[in-house]
Amino acid sequence: MPEPTPPQPVWMPTAAVAAGGALGALARFGVEVALLATVDSVLLAASLSLGAVNVLGAAGLGGLLGWIDRHGGPDALRPLVGIGGLGAFTTFSGFVAHLRVLEAEAGAWATALFFMGSCCAAGVLFDAARNAPADGAGPS
Amino acid sequence: MILDVVAVAAGGAVGALLRFAAIRRAEARTGAAARPWDRVARATLGANVGGCLLLGVWVAAAGAGRIAGDWPPAAANALDLFVLTGVCGGWTTFSTIVADGARLRAERGPASALGYAAATLAAGILALWLGLRLGT
Numbered sequence: 329m330p331e332p333t334p335p336q337p338v339w340m341p342t343a344a345v346a347a348g349g350a351l352g353a354l355a356r357f358g359v360e361v362a363l364l365a366t367v368d369s370v371l372l373a374a375s376l377s378l379g380a381v382n383v384l385g386a387a388g389l390g391g392l393l394g395w396i397d398r399h400g401g402p403d404a405l406r407p408l409v410g411i412g413g414l415g416a417f418t419t420f421s422g423f424v425a426h427l428r429v430l431e432a433e434a435g436a437w438a439t440a441l442f443f444m445g446s447c448c449a450a451g452v453l454f455d456a457a458r459n460a461p462a463d464g465a466g467p468s
Numbered sequence: 469m470i471l472d473v474v475a476v477a478a479g480g481a482v483g484a485l486l487r488f489a490a491i492r493r494a495e496a497r498t499g500a501a502a503r504p505w506d507r508v509a510r511a512t513l514g515a516n517v518g519g520c521l522l523l524g525v526w527v528a529a530a531g532a533g534r535i536a537g538d539w540p541p542a543a544a545n546a547l548d549l550f551v552l553t554g555v556c557g558g559w560t561t562f563s564t565i566v567a568d569g570a571r572l573r574a575e576r577g578p579a580s581a582l583g584y585a586a587a588t589l590a591a592g593i594l595a596l597w598l599g600l601r602l603g604t
Binding site for chain 2: 346410419428
């Protein structure tokens with residue numbers, strides 16, 4: 329259980345969220361550009377990029393929240409890495425826009441499967457990352 | 469290229485701040501002790517719907533040549549990256565949907581988590597459709 333945090337200046341988490349958001353969006357853009365450059369099919373590259381970014385970002389959030397559960401850490405950690413960084417690294421609007429393209433190419437069932445499958449895969453990895461001790465301390 | 473990088477980073481910061489403002493407002497309004505899932509999830513849902521709406525409006529209006537139609541291609545492309553990849557991408561989030569879903573699954577069972585994900589998807593598609601209509 330996270331303990332109640334004392335009042336803190338507003339600019340601190342705000343600056344952390346902005347910095348994390350910039351870095352997270354850049355990382356997502358980097359993955360997209362890299363996959364578009366290496367995979368021949370644009371549709372496949374965009375699907376891989378969105379799936380990978382969202383599933384990895386959710387797993388990363390699980391790992392972060394688990395680490396914060398166990399160790400606490402500085403106040404800025406969750407705004408910087410969780411809300412800003414991984415929040416902006418993952419995306420929902422890009423997903424929904426991509427589903428329109430995917431539906432035209434592969435049908436409505438493929439889009440529903442892609443989204444719900446991503447949610448389930450991400451959920452399993454999120455739980456695993458949150459509950460797995462990264463420091464070898466053993467489950468508590 | 470450097471322009472694209474700056475555009476994505478600046479947009480991501482703006483988008484993340486918009487989402488953070490919604491989370492803070494929801495926390496302040498309901499009080500920190502009251503039902504942590506509901507207040508954060510509502511703010512996240514609002515951010516996700518807002519980002520999809522903006523994306524729809526922008527894609528439709530830019531597609532019709534009504535935004536930056538006479539800009540040089542490099543600048544127009546950077547503006548697109550700022551708004552779509554940066555602001556819309558950073559305003560909306562997937563990791564928090566999964567975090568809320570995991571909490572729902574633990575508290576109320578897997579059907580609630582799947583229902584929450586499906587409801588978010590439906591709201592997002594509806595917002596995108598509405599945005600495309602508004603932007604045309």
